[in-house]
Ligand SMILES: Cc1cc2nc3c(=O)[nH]c(=O)nc-3n(C[C@H](O)[C@H](O)[C@H](O)COP(=O)(O)OP(=O)(O)OC[C@H]3O[C@@H](n4cnc5c(N)ncnc54)[C@H](O)[C@@H]3O)c2cc1C
């Protein structure tokens with residue numbers, strides 16, 4: 001039996017694992033990076049990138065269909081196989097770039113295999129080899145949870161791991177689960193001409209925390225698809241045809257996309273052998289800042305810890321976990337970034353910072369009549385911004401409006417820097433832009449706190465703003 005040794009062993013060569021290995025090696029450690037296939041990250045292969053490629057095609061179709069409002073006549077003819085071919089060609093390019101990075105790892109770092117614990121500092125690979133490490137980073141990611149009734153539908157079931165392999169667009173699609181995956185892919189498929197019905201057993205789409213934003217999102221989605229919220233869809237296959245029954249109705253579909261969550265991939269790790277206390281989901285207690293499990297030399301980064309299952313978080317957490325694995329037992333607890341989550345619906349759905357408390361000042365900006373949004377024929381939705389009274393420091397925002405993906409970054413920066421509504425109003429805000437549309441919300445906050453609007457700033461709203 002081969003016994004490999006290293007300072008830091010990293011399980012999983014996704015975004016978090018690659019970052020963890022990189023940061024541990026940079027800090028002077030000997031490292032091993034273990035993965036069964038080194039196929040590229042979830043983000044590149046079956047996540048962020050292919051989903052955004054489908055969304056890009058859908059946006060183009062939607063804009064072409066609505067071009068008549070701007071006096072441009074078009075006829076939209078969607079070539080499903082071509083849409084899927086482009087998606088896979090560009091996706092494969094992104095995957096190649098990720099794999100090239102993996103190929104550049106120093107000799108001996110890559111270990112092909114599926115690891116499980118045999119002790120707090122010991123891993124087995126299933127082929128007789130074992131590893132002894134000074135510290136271990138778990139970065140095994142997450143995978144789709146498929147509720148039992150859908151597991152028996154092999155010919156109709158799609159998840160994010162299979163949908164991008166379709167050779168052509170389906171004629172009809174049931175989407176079960178209205179989280180970020182369900183919302184993005186349901187809207188994209190619908191705008192590509194697929195008949196879509198979206199189901200969720202919750203009444204709330206995507207866990208949206210603001211009622212006004214939720215109403216606007218629901219109205220927008222309902223233009224393109226049937227919504228069945230608070231429903232309990234039951235699938236069945238009769239004579240080869242998929243049927244979904246939701247109590248008050250039933251319909252047949254070509255395919256069903258199950259997007260009911262992606263829990264951490266920890267089942268095969270035998271965490272019991274680490275000696276860590278595990279909760280009823282088999283998870284150890286993880287410090288969200290240091291990413292350390294209790295006092296052990298074990299760290300968990302990326303989707304595997306379920307703290308913030310997003311790409312930029314996986315990447316940053318990997319860097320922290322790798323560094324702490326080297327400096328153990330002296331671990332650092334860096335402040336987490338301002339929470340920022342973007343669901344790439346059209347318009348984008350964005351959550352920044354904290355939800356409002358009862359004492360917070362709240363500002364509202366309507367985008368249904370906003371100048372630049374009207375110019376672009378994209379005037380839907382709203383933005384709500386929150387500030388802590390009495391100081392007026394910005395604390396959070398919920399947006400569902402054109403440009404929200406960009407403005408979310410601006411607001412995250414302002415919140416992170418401890419800025420107030422006055423500070424933001426003192427910035428140059430160009431006319432006519434979507435950013436300008438935030439001014440009414442910022443002025444609402446100044447009035448409610450109250451805060452002074454900068455004396456050298458006009459309070460008038462420019463024409464069309
Ligand atoms: C459809 C979809 C769209 C998304 N869109 C976005 C987006 O637009 N923006 C965004 O920020 N986030 C998005 N995400 C989330 C983002 O993709 C994830 O947060 C991120 O990829 C997680 O990276 P990770 O390193 O934790 O996991 P992964 O990249 O999944 O890596 C985990 C690795 O661990 C390996 N592994 C598992 N078990 C073992 C074992 N026992 N031994 C060895 N190796 C093992 C796996 O093979 C895999 O290579 C999306 C996700 C999906 C599914």
Ligand SMILES: NC(=O)c1ccc[n+]([C@@H]2O[C@H](COP(=O)([O-])OP(=O)(O)OC[C@H]3O[C@@H](n4cnc5c(N)ncnc54)[C@H](O)[C@@H]3O)[C@@H](O)[C@H]2O)c1
Nearest residue numbers: 177178179180181182200201202259260261262309342343
């Ligand atoms: N743009 C982005 O950043 C982006 C895009 C896609 C995915 N992601 C990440 O991927 C992860 C997984 O996304 P997701 O959308 O699969 O998960 P999710 O957990 O966010 O949402 C799952 C949804 O399915 C519903 N649901 C669960 N079981 C159900 C059932 N049996 N019947 C009907 N509805 C059911 C839930 O109520 C919930 O609304 C997320 O954590 C997210 O961070 C991010």
